[in-house]
Amino acid sequence: MSLLLYRLKDKGLNIIPLHSFLDREKTIAPPGYSRWLIPPAALAIHLSIGQVYAFSVFNLPLSQIIGVTESAPGDWKLTTIGWIFSIAIVFLGLSAAVFGKWLERVGPRKAMFAAALCFSGGFFVSALGVHLHQIWIVYLGYGVLGGIGLGIGYISPVSTLIKWFPDRPGMATGMAIMGFGGGAMIGSPLAVALLDYFSTDVSVGVWETFLVMGAIYFALMMFGVITIRIPRKDWKPEGYVPSTKPRKLITSNHVDADTALKTPQFWLLWVILCVNVTAGIGVLGQASPMIQEMFEGVITAEAAAGFVGLLSLFNLIGRFFWSSLSDKIGRKTVYAIYFGLGILMYSLIPSLGRLDTAIFFVVGFGIIMSMYGGGFATVPAYLRDLFGTYQVGAIHGRLLTAWATAGILGPVLVNYIREIQINAGVEKAEAYTVTMYIMAGLLLIGLFCNYLVKEVDSKYHLFKDKEEESE
Known part of the structure; x- marks a missing residue:
């Protein structure tokens, strides 16, 4: 293969071996490359x-x-x-x-x-x-x-x-x-x-x-x-001048992935992501039967399918809207909104489910799903603010174990508590009440953890941006 490549190169054909094409050095953008x-x-x-x-x-x-x-x-x-x-x-x-x-x-x-x-x-x-x-x-x-x-x-x-x-x-x-x-x-x-x-x-x-x-x-x-x-190295967007007085909770220092695990900030964010995803993914997986059972005789299976599609749309839009908003008002503030508004919405869902119309129920869950998606999209920037850019991808990867945990915890909470309620003689329309209050309680934990987040202690820092070595 190497001999063939050399012969092709001698004939004027510029062929780059696959392993070389994949190298990090080959991905460095040339001058003028549009971000x-x-x-x-x-x-x-x-x-x-x-x-x-x-x-x-x-x-x-x-x-x-x-x-x-x-x-x-x-x-x-x-x-x-x-x-x-x-x-x-x-x-x-x-x-x-x-x-x-x-x-x-x-x-x-x-x-x-x-x-x-x-x-x-x-x-x-x-x-x-x-x-x-x-x-x-x-x-x-x-x-x-x-x-x-x-x-x-x-x-x-x-x-x-x-x-x-x-x-x-x-x-x-x-x-x-x-x-x-x-x-x-x-x-x-x-x-x-x-x-x-x-x-x-x-x-x-x-x-x-x-x-x-x-x-x-x-x-x-x-x-x-x-x-x-x-x-x-040292590239900056045209016209971008880093602030000499960074906003609170936005660091110019860096923490590596192994050290990040030793900080309380990582585990606070782990809990924050876990409870936000648990509350959202449990409902998302049970959305169709939930709205049919809470509005029995009013919502058909076809309408419930439309409800699920609408939730997916809110999930999609929320990922861009909330994460973009976080650039303006800060990541900690956005998560405070997620949890504060989420607690209100989950607490109101049982009451909204007793109304003659499902419109307020749908709007409430649409808001919840937008913040569920927004939580996924905002957390990488939150990590960058706290730990810098040096190994933010690796830190993000380790944080996603919270998603794996929530992927099991959320559906289990919704499905099993519903089954326990029905077996106890509770009507299907009321079987989700306890679950909604539990979800609100989980978000309260997330709100408290978000409140505790502060700057990473300097003892965990590796270097500042200006001292960063060539990667």
């Missing part, structure tokens, strides 16, 4: 891996692999299939934590390429598992391998965006993470269309759909791999 080309690269990654939010589209077809039109003996149960999503989210958090420092060392291009291989590879392995009807292969494919791709892909653009947008880090990360929230809006109709195309009298078309989606997402993620760049 506005970076958000599309990040979006390509996040719109792809955001498909995980639409995985439930496959649940019913996966339960009918043998029966085709309905579940038959030997088909997988929905409870068995449900673990695919859960495993993927767990490995998202674990891989983000494990590979965060590696990402900072090798650069975003190599990390994005690894994410593309893992995420698309998860579809290919799962296609084999479906074809052979071996659920453990699907767990290994989409759950483990795909989950690793999710984790690496999620954190890959974060530190790069923050370095390109030191003047607007909240807006920059909001643009990318908005893509993760919107991934389902692409993934869901794409999956439905492909399933419809490949389905026959003897097949539901799942394994074929997995193969095509794996190829499509690999191509889309490769766009991000090719176009991503990192700024040159």
